[in-house]
Each structure stands twice: as C-alpha cells, then as structure tokens.
Amino acid sequence: MKFWNSTLRSMDEYIPGEQPSNLDEYIKLNTNENPFPPSEKVMKAIIENVTPNLRRYPDSKASRVRAIFAEQNNISPENIFVGNGSDEIFTLIFRGFIEKTGLAAFPYPSYALYDTLAQGNGIKFKKIAMDKSLTVDMDKFLEEKYDMVIIANPNNPTGTYISTARIKHFLTNFKGLLVVDEAYIDFYGGSAIGLINEYDNIIVTRSFSKSYSLAGLRVGLAIANGDIIKGLLKIKDSYNVDALALAGAEAALLDTRSFEYNISMLRNNKEYLEERLSSMGFEIIPSRANFVFTKHPSIDSKMLYEKLKEEKILIRYFSGPIQSEYVRISIGTMMEIKKLCQAIASILEGV
Amino acid sequence: MKFWNSTLRSMDEYIPGEQPSNLDEYIKLNTNENPFPPSEKVMKAIIENVTPNLRRYPDSKASRVRAIFAEQNNISPENIFVGNGSDEIFTLIFRGFIEKTGLAAFPYPSYALYDTLAQGNGIKFKKIAMDKSLTVDMDKFLEEKYDMVIIANPNNPTGTYISTARIKHFLTNFKGLLVVDEAYIDFYGGSAIGLINEYDNIIVTRSFSKSYSLAGLRVGLAIANGDIIKGLLKIKDSYNVDALALAGAEAALLDTRSFEYNISMLRNNKEYLEERLSSMGFEIIPSRANFVFTKHPSIDSKMLYEKLKEEKILIRYFSGPIQSEYVRISIGTMMEIKKLCQAIASILEGV
Numbered sequence: 099m100k101f102w103n104s105t106l107r108s109m110d111e112y113i114p115g116e117q118p119s120n121l122d123e124y125i126k127l128n129t130n131e132n133p134f135p136p137s138e139k140v141m142k143a144i145i146e147n148v149t150p151n152l153r154r155y156p157d158s159k160a161s162r163v164r165a166i167f168a169e170q171n172n173i174s175p176e177n178i179f180v181g182n183g184s185d186e187i188f189t190l191i192f193r194g195f196i197e198k199t200g201l202a203a204f205p206y207p208s209y210a211l212y213d214t215l216a217q218g219n220g221i222k223f224k225k226i227a228m229d230k231s232l233t234v235d236m237d238k239f240l241e242e243k244y245d246m247v248i249i250a251n252p253n254n255p256t257g258t259y260i261s262t263a264r265i266k267h268f269l270t271n272f273k274g275l276l277v278v279d280e281a282y283i284d285f286y287g288g289s290a291i292g293l294i295n296e297y298d299n300i301i302v303t304r305s306f307s308k309s310y311s312l313a314g315l316r317v318g319l320a321i322a323n324g325d326i327i328k329g330l331l332k333i334k335d336s337y338n339v340d341a342l343a344l345a346g347a348e349a350a351l352l353d354t355r356s357f358e359y360n361i362s363m364l365r366n367n368k369e370y371l372e373e374r375l376s377s378m379g380f381e382i383i384p385s386r387a388n389f390v391f392t393k394h395p396s397i398d399s400k401m402l403y404e405k406l407k408e409e410k411i412l413i414r415y416f417s418g419p420i421q422s423e424y425v426r427i428s429i430g431t432m433m434e435i436k437k438l439c440q441a442i443a444s445i446l447e448g449v
Numbered sequence: 450m451k452f453w454n455s456t457l458r459s460m461d462e463y464i465p466g467e468q469p470s471n472l473d474e475y476i477k478l479n480t481n482e483n484p485f486p487p488s489e490k491v492m493k494a495i496i497e498n499v500t501p502n503l504r505r506y507p508d509s510k511a512s513r514v515r516a517i518f519a520e521q522n523n524i525s526p527e528n529i530f531v532g533n534g535s536d537e538i539f540t541l542i543f544r545g546f547i548e549k550t551g552l553a554a555f556p557y558p559s560y561a562l563y564d565t566l567a568q569g570n571g572i573k574f575k576k577i578a579m580d581k582s583l584t585v586d587m588d589k590f591l592e593e594k595y596d597m598v599i600i601a602n603p604n605n606p607t608g609t610y611i612s613t614a615r616i617k618h619f620l621t622n623f624k625g626l627l628v629v630d631e632a633y634i635d636f637y638g639g640s641a642i643g644l645i646n647e648y649d650n651i652i653v654t655r656s657f658s659k660s661y662s663l664a665g666l667r668v669g670l671a672i673a674n675g676d677i678i679k680g681l682l683k684i685k686d687s688y689n690v691d692a693l694a695l696a697g698a699e700a701a702l703l704d705t706r707s708f709e710y711n712i713s714m715l716r717n718n719k720e721y722l723e724e725r726l727s728s729m730g731f732e733i734i735p736s737r738a739n740f741v742f743t744k745h746p747s748i749d750s751k752m753l754y755e756k757l758k759e760e761k762i763l764i765r766y767f768s769g770p771i772q773s774e775y776v777r778i779s780i781g782t783m784m785e786i787k788k789l790c791q792a793i794a795s796i797l798e799g800v
Contacts (some may be wrong), residue, residue: 100649101626102680106545114509114687121505135501144693148495150486152697153662154472158465182533185686193569194457198549211687218544218684275452298451311504314692329453333569335536336465336562341665342495342693346503 109217112210115414125437127428128412130254130282130389132311134363134431136346137356140312143349144342156341159331163344166351167319177294177321179330180347182338184281184303184318185211187330188248191301192219194333195275195326200245205234207421209254209279221246228420232256232383232391236268247272250279251290255416255426257282257385262290269297277301282387284309285361285368291321298323308388309361310350317347364388368429374439378446389428397449399425402442409441460568463561466765476788478779479763481605481633481740483662485714485782487697488707491663494700495693507692510682514695517702518670528645528672530681531698533689535632535654535669536562538681539599542652543570545684546626546677551596556585558772560605560630572597579771583607583734583742587619598623601630602641606767606777608633608736613641620648628652632669633738635660636712636719642672649674659739660712661701668698715739719780725790729797740779748800750776753793760792 099107115129135141160180168175181187188211196202198220204212206225216223226238233256239247252259269276278290280302291302301322307313317339320330339347350357368390372382375392383391393399403415403425414426430438450458466480486492511531519526532538539562547553549571555563557576567574577589584607590598603610620627629641631653642653652673658664668690671681690698701708719741723733726743734742744750754766754776765777781789 099676099680101546101677103546103548103551106680106684109683111683112687114506117506117508126505129506131506132504134504136503141499141503144499145496148492148499150662152487152492152665153483153485155465155468155480155482155658155664156667157468182691183686183688185688189686195452195454197454198571200454220549307506311501313506313688314503316507316688316691325450326452329450329457332460332462333457335534335540336463337534337536337664337667340533340667340691340694343691 105218105220110214112214116412118412123410125411125430125434127430127434127438128414130308130387130428131313132308132360132364132388133367133429133434134311134360136311137350137353139353139356140310140346140349144346147342147345152341155337156339156344158336160339160344163347163351166348170351171291173291173294173321174324176324177327179320179327180339180344181318181320181334183307183316184279184305186338187303187318187320188212188215188277189219190330190333191277192216192221194329196221196246201243202246202248203239203244204248205253207255207416207418209250212248228256232420233258234260236260236264239268240271245274246277247274248277248279250281252282252286252386254282254387255389255414255421255424256383256391257387257389258383259286259288259386262288262293265290266293269293269300272299275299275301277303279303281305281308285364285388286386288386294322298325301326306347306350310357311360312346312350315343315346317343364429367432367435370432371427371429371435371439374435378439378442383424389426391424391426393424394446397446399423402445405445406438406441411438411441456569456571461565463565467763469763474761476762476781476785478781478785478789479765481659481738481779482664483659483711483715483739484718484780484785485662485711487662488701488704490704490707491661491697491700495697498693498696503692506688507690507695509687511690511695514698514702517699521702522642524642524645524672525675527675528678530671530678531690531695532669532671532685534658534667535630535656537689538654538669538671539563539566539628540570541681541684542628543567543572545680547572547597552594553597553599554590554595555599556604558606558767558769560601563599579607583771584609585611587611587615590619591622596625597628598625599628599630601632603633603637603737605633605738606740606765606772606775607734607742608738608740609734610637610639610737613639613644616641617644620644620651623650626650626652628654630654632656632659636715636739637737639737645673649676652677657698657701661708662711663697663701666694666697668694715780718783718786721783722778722780722786722790725786729790729793734775740777742775742777744775745797748797750774753796756796757789757792762789762792
C-alpha cells in the first residue's frame, strides 16, 4: 500500500449491509431500503429525461430541485444543497466545516458511516455511549468542547427520536456545528428544518433513498444557513448529481400523493410487524423509522440473524457493545413480514 | 463564513463553462460536450433500468462495468475503479494518495479543476508553465521532488499530446505518483493504460462525458495498480455511482459500433473546422481532442469570444498568461460549425 497516505492507511473500511449477488432469492430486510417501488411519475420523469441531452452536463446548481423543496418547506433555495446521496454531504461537511485539528462527536450506537468518513478525512472524534434506554442524552455533547456533533434523528440503528424542542435547547448552549441527519424523518415527521432560520450552526440532511424509494438514484439534501450552503457549493465537485437523478428528485418532491401513500403503507406494515414481534415476546425499542431495533429474551441476536440468513432472510446484526444485543429489521412488504414472522416462530420453537 | 474551515476559506472557486438557462438559443461550443447524442442502445439500457428496483442501493463495487472494461482492455477488474465522473476520482486521489504536507505539480495551462481540487483538499501545488509551443516538458517535473504530478493527455485546453513512450521514460525516473487524465484520449487513441502493469505509480483516468456523449450521467474510470484501486474503493462513499449511470456505462462500453461511429464523425467535423479556420488565417495548435485551441493574428481572443457570444455562439476564453491569447472551440455538429465559421468570417470582415 505504498502510495496510501496516512489518512487512508489509518481509516477503517465501512461495511455496508450485505448485497448478495443472488439477490432475488432473498428477503432483504437489512439495509433499510423502502419495500415499495418509486412513484410511477418519478419513473416516467426519469424516462422522459433519457434524451440526446444526456450528452450535456447537468445543472451544477440543481436549481429546480432546490426551488421545489424551498417552496414546499417555506424556505429559500439559498438554504438548500443537493448532493450525490446524503453520504456525499457528510463527506463535504467533514472536508469544509471542521479543521483537521478539530474534534467531532457522535452518539453510539449510530450510523457507522460517520466514523468512516471522519477517519477518511483525518478528523478525530469521540463516541458518546447511549444509556440502556437507547436514547441520546444531548447534554453529554456539552461536557467537552466539540467542534461538530452529528446525530441521526431518528437514530439508526435504534429508531429513537429527539424532539425539535430538545434540539433547540441544545443549540442555545452549543457553539460548534450540529448536523442532524434526517434520513428517516419522513416516516413519522418532526423535522428540525425550522431551526435553520434561527440558528446558523445547524445543518439538516435528508435522503431520497428511504421515504422516496430511490436508493438506486443517489440524491440527498442539506438544509442550512446560506453561508453553509455557499461553502458546500464551493467545495463540491462541479457536477455532483447527474441529470437523471435531478429529474427523478424533482418528480419525487412534486408527487406528494404517492409519497404520502408510500409512507402510510410503510407505517401500516411497521405496526403489524411490531405487533407480531411483541406477541412472540420480542422487546422493541420505540422506532420512528422504517425499521425496528429489537431483541428476544430467549435467543441470542447473532444466532437469530444467522438462522434467518439460512432461511434466505437478511436482517442486520451489528457487532459491538449494546447494539450486538439487538437486531435491526427493515420494514418489508406484508408478504415479506409474514414470511419473516413465520421463520422467526419456527426458530423460537427450536430454542 | 463563520463555520468555513481554513481549507474552504482559502480555496478559489472553480468556474465551469457558462451554461445559460436559455440554452436552446445558443450554439454551445464552450464545455467540450460531444455534439452527437449518446447511443440508442445506451438510452434503451437506461430506460430498461428504470424499474421498481430503483428502491434498492446500486452495486457499490460497479462489478459489471469493471468486468466489461477489463475484458475489452485485457486487464483485470481489480485494476479498475468507477467514479461519479472523473472529477470525483481526482478528489479521491487528493484525499487518499498524497499527504497534507506533500507537493503536487501540474502543467500550465491545463484543466483548472486540478487547482481547485488540490486547494479544496489542502494540498500545495506548483504549476509548470509550458513553453510557447504549448507542449508539456515532462523533464521539468523531475527538477523538484513532487509527490504527485497530474497531466491531462491530450491536454485541456491546448489539445496537445504526450506519447506513451515519453510517459514511460518519465516513470523510470519519477518516484511520486503520476496521474494521467485521459478524458480526451478516445478521439485519437494512444492511451497509457498499458503502463499500469509495469509501473505501480501511474493512475490513468477516463471519462464517459466526452467520447460517449454522457456528460449528464457522471461516470469516470481510474485504471491503476491493484493497491491504488483498493485505496480508492476504501475511501469513496459507499454508493458513489447510481444504478442508472452504471447501466448506461455498461451499455456504452458494449456498443462499440456507435462509439466508433461517433468518434469518426467527430474527427471528420474537427478536420473540417480546422480547414475552415486555417483558411481564415487562424493559427491552430495541433489537437488530439474534441476541441481546437486557436488564435487569429488580427483579432484579440477575448474580443472574438465576446463578439461570438453576441451572436449566441459560446466558445471558451480563459484569462491568464499564455492561454488568454487563444480561444478554445469545442467541435460541434456540421451545422453548428458552419454557423460558427460564418459568424467568424463576418467578425473578421469588421476588424
């Protein structure tokens, strides 16, 4: 690894959820993909944009996506940035808004990519362990001088949620930059977007991968003070989001009816899964996302994950303290949930 | 700009070529976009991939694109990386393969994005001025200890080319990392890809934006030693290229017939433009790309650019030493070239 620099050498590799090549043989409830297809209008809009104009560079400012989101959320386009998935936005935040000598902090357990991206940009960080109730105690982020705090809200993998009032209270005492990753916010609402007009030190990020069923398209948003957005525009690659992803995102935002239907179906299936799991004796952490974080008193979580994998059902198991006690199960279609619950029932019978 | 870090504060903004919002009113010969549409098979392949599966994450390893390119070029998939345009690849190279204390070098004039990206990643660099013949003297990159040298080959904006033999000779004396940006290589051939088997310190990059008419799709490749590729895979965002871009790139590589036809049309139009410009008294730098770098003894280049813009024809003018003497004209369709030449003839009559 002769040409790797010290940053690349010292970083850990991020391991995304398994994507088996024989995907169609599996029920895949391990990466929080939405079980329902994207809206027909989105697919139509993308297809309509597959034209000779693909020879041209896309709109580097993503003007239409920003205008639509701004109008729908009663903010200005100058407060919105469009990224190649919210992953790219986190990378840009680490590159542009914290010094190499700075210190970041995230709760633990949370989205493991924050660790990887911080390492990949040479940023030091601390992980603040949650207590046994698996909620984030924001006060702990005030105990030391952190330049940046990132929270996922709802949190991944726990599904737990912090109220906007609580975040607002935190901001009144916090001098660094707070990043609120709202990849899962659409399922049950409660966004902190409104705080950007009041505080210049909050960046809210969004994703089209979950609630819009567009993980394959790679679109994410950052919503923040105009100076932050200017910085993101300055440091990003010129053409970071492709023309078809922009077309899809525009149509997705405009088709509010499909969006709401998708969300209501998802919530319906989540409630059904929670009921079934409860009735089988699972302990379920209250989730406001499209997944549940759960454990059963009579089966080890890693064993449950492995036995389900043998049945061609993928759920997510994370090693490490606290989280290894649980499994994370993404919400699937009703048929997938029923098959999962049958398989779990059989496994429980055997223990 | 309270939260901007020192890197973001000190970098210059990259100014891409003008993309007027009333695009259709212009003949646009300023950003080296291919004037011909992408292959029908590519458009069909993309449309076929607009399915409910867009709800799923794309293949994070881009396995099929790598397999196809590997087979066509008689190298291994382990030597190939797929990026969100070659722009992303340059960013990743700056992030992973040079220390913050390192020194990079590029020729001048060359692709201005290298400067921006180096600055945006806190990397110091020197620009080595070309002589009046506008060719790169590689020996100048041996006069100081550079950790990384980036050359565009053919060079942008000059169109000049360095032979593989010359690059090979350079590598026998150079201990740093050489990046050869082959965004324009397909038009006249002469790639340095073959050197990756012999030297572990060369990265060749490619783009689908020019020769494949897919600037709107954002796909680029890096070809290098397996250790370099492993590093790029480690430091990239998990899902950096979206599912439709991957589908388009696969189809583009496979449709060699359309590719060759596109290239031959482009060369034909380029030769025609060169003849017409010559006959009007222009001096033309020998170009192996889809643009020409040219100047006229009796009209200032900036004035020519401005007068053509009044006629709704966009060509590229760069300020700065040497290059401000010239304009860069991307090769258009035959109709666009004829209109351009008519407009130039009128302008020359007036001076």
